[in-house]
Amino acid sequence: MAADLAGLIVPGTPLLLPGVDRLEPEPLTHLRECVTAHLAGSDSWVVPLASTAVPPLLSLGGLGIDAGARVRISRECGRVGPAELVTGPALTEAVAGLDTADAEHAASTSTAAVVATLLAASAGAEVHLHAMGTGAAAPAHEIDCSAGPLLLPIDFSAAAHPDAPLAPRDGADAFDERLEQALTGPLDGAELRALTVQADRFAAELDPLGQVDPEGLRGAREAAVDVHRVRYRVIRLEARADGRLRP
Numbered sequence: 001m002a003a004d005l006a007g008l009i010v011p012g013t014p015l016l017l018p019g020v021d022r023l024e025p026e027p028l029t030h031l032r033e034c035v036t037a038h039l040a041g042s043d044s045w046v047v048p049l050a051s052t053a054v055p056p057l058l059s060l061g062g063l064g065i066d067a068g069a070r071v072r073i074s075r076e077c078g079r080v081g082p083a084e085l086v087t088g089p090a091l092t093e094a095v096a097g098l099d100t101a102d103a104e105h106a107a108s109t110s111t112a113a114v115v116a117t118l119l120a121a122s123a124g125a126e127v128h129l130h131a132m133g134t135g136a137a138a139p140a141h142e143i144d145c146s147a148g149p150l151l152l153p154i155d156f157s158a159a160a161h162p163d164a165p166l167a168p169r170d171g172a173d174a175f176d177e178r179l180e181q182a183l184t185g186p187l188d189g190a191e192l193r194a195l196t197v198q199a200d201r202f203a204a205e206l207d208p209l210g211q212v213d214p215e216g217l218r219g220a221r222e223a224a225v226d227v228h229r230v231r232y233r234v235i236r237l238e239a240r241a242d243g244r245l246r247p
Contacts, residue, residue, distance in 0.1 A: 005042070006217055007150030007237035009183060010035050012112025012205055014065055015227075016119060027225045031232055034223040038234065039123035044148030047113055047120075048132045048211040054078035055106040057094055058114045062107060067118055070094055071129065077147075078129040080121050112205050116153035127151070132211045150212060150237065155205040156180075161229035172202040176231055179204070183235050184221055187214035 015021050016032050054077065059068035068091045071078040086094055098106060117127045128147040156179060158165045160172035175198060182191045192209055199206040216239060223234040
């Protein structure tokens, strides 16, 4: 990928993992191929976590999905590569080996972050998990992105249409419109912060955006698919010419 790549916004839905939806519609298959191609374009990615520590294990077993990964932990950073991916009996054994505190920590890790990490590792990349704490967002240039560009998994509203997965919520469609506009072109930090605060109200998942101050970034839409009346977007983040992230 180009040297000015600062990050990638991808859907955080478990539906992106192969085999989760046995009746998977073709657009979702194409979206996975797009995401995988982008993730394979970098040797490593950085996933910020809204946590004070990195969990020792990532697992979607609680959702009935046989997918997870062991985490190599070093101080505030954890690493997951293709060799750490586990399924089947290996995942069951890894979960059973956790003590109560580690099991609770693993269970509380954002599903979207787990999905993004598993997808990137499956694409052959090394993923660096950074515990960002639970305070104010860090400027993107302060995150150790020498390890790779940022990988931010988010989900638009699941309640923006009468036929969406959840019962419709007034204003959800307008919320999605604002979000998509805010993520393209120069990123508007104030708007994104306001949308992140409203996300739960509209059944959206934007927590990863709350971990990074978007100053100096601009977004360009790489893929747009609507499946089951939910918007899925892939957005490339680049350092603006006037931004502090530019080498």
